[in-house]
Amino acid sequence: MSATETMKAAVLVAPGKFEVRHVPIPAIGRDDVLVRVMQVGICGTDIHMFHGRYAAEALPIIPGHEFCGTVEKLGEGVSNLKVGTRVVADINIGCGTCYWCRRNEVLNCAEVTQIGIGRDGAFAEFVAVPARLVIPAPSDIAPETLALTEPVGCVVRAAKKAQVSLGDSVVVLGAGPIGNLHVQMMRLAGAAPIVVFDLSKARCEAALAAGADVAVSDPAKLKDAVLRATDGIGADLVIESVGLVKLYETAFDLIRKGGHVAFFGIAGPQDSLAVPILQTVLQENSLKGSVAAMGEDMRQALKLLVNGRFDVSPFTGAIYPLADIQQAFDSLPNRPSDLKTQIRMS
Structure with a gap:
């Protein structure tokens, strides 16, 4: 594969x-994989990037980080992978x-x-990826499932950071794609009951359907629903x-x-929160960040997906070819029932 391809x-x-262009195939270093x-x-x-609310300084850029693919080329220093292996990847390069x-x-x-x-x-x-971040994946698992590894990994990390215990009561604010995955992760972690809020x-x-015990769409009814579900105590x-x-x-x-x-939810760089200090101290509450x-x-996450621990069916129904990526992004507000939209390359 020449540098001019x-x-x-x-x-x-x-x-x-978006502009779909012909651009140079990325070069790889000694310890990288194409x-x-x-x-x-x-x-x-x-x-957020599409709307200019996040990482605007990086534009122009080729986005996309929830991906799967096959190894096309190995850097000369890579010996633990083979061309043709199906893979997913950790996207965080430190x-x-x-x-x-x-x-x-x-990330720090x-x-x-x-x-x-x-x-x-x-x-x-x-896409070029450091070989140490590439994870082999089974060839018999559908690509649309493997492409969910990164978002599932995010909720795996959130669950570990939050130190969820069996029988903990959990409220998930937001029932979009990642909120749905949080519900499924909390169920796997043994949380009960699980209350979800979304407009x-x-x-x-x-x-x-994903495993929540209570779902609330009216903000005025949320607190009462949580108190009823937790015997008047509030959520863990x-x-x-x-x-x-x-x-x-x-x-x-x-x-x-x-x-x-x-x-967990990413707010704007100028957004801030007035934390109730006295309440937090006296009640020994805590804040746990995860991203x-x-x-x-x-x-x-890959193990959980491969072994069927997540219901991926709500996430695999909206698939667009690369040529239609602008339409895919533009139409997102009109497709709230599509929990995940994917772009298919081949």
């Missing part, structure tokens, strides 16, 4: 505007040696970048999965004394 890629050239992309999911982060990288907190590394966010990603025929009745129904854990200050404020009103709020799958989170 090109590939088709969707370049986000400005907020709201992956031929099969399927890519549209993440909430991609949507220095690998600092304090944060050693603790699997790569001073040199961190992310595939599809800080550097070109997978809305393309090929969309359709998404509430989907959350109930509230997960904010949308990124709205108002919902984060709501979370503090729903936890029990000694309960926890999981900060992306790193390291073993991805391998655990």
Whole structure:
């Protein structure tokens, strides 16, 4: 494969505007792998980037980080992978040696970048990935399932950070794609009961089908529903999965004394929250942040998906070819029942 060869890629050239272009196939270094992309999911982060609300300084860029594919080419220093192997990948690239990288907190590394966010990603025929971040996947699992590994890894990490115990009561604020996955993860972790809130009745129904015990679409009824489900105590854990200050404020009103709020939804860089300090101290409440799958989170997520622990059927119904990526993004607001939209490369 020569350096002059090109590939088709969707370049986000400005907020709201993709251009499908022929661009050079990315070069790989000694310790890298070139992956031929099969399927890519549209993440909430991609949507924020599309609207200019996140990582705008990186434009123009090829987004896309929820992907699977096959190994196309190996760097000369890579010996643990084979061409043709189906793979997924950890997207978080740190220095690998600092304090944060050693603790699997790569996003805190001073040199961190992310595939599809800080550097070109997978809305393309090929993507370059450090070999140490590539994870072999079974060849008999559908690409649309494997492309869910990264978002499932995110909720795996959130569950570990929140230290969910058997029988913990959990409220998930937001029943979109990641909220639905949080519900499924909480069920696997043994949480009970699980209460979901979303303004969309359709998404509430989907959350109930995914394992939620109670779903609420009326904000005025949410607190009463949580208190009824928890014998008047309040929730052990509230997960904010949308990124709205108002919902984060709501979370503090729903936890029990000694309960926890999981900060997951990405808000704007200027958004801030007035934390009730006295309440937090006296009640021994806590805040737990989590954002992306790193390291073993991805391998655990892949195991869960391969062994059928997640119901992926609500996430695999909306698939667009690369040529129609602009339409896929533009139509998202009109397709609330599609929990996940994916782009198919081949």
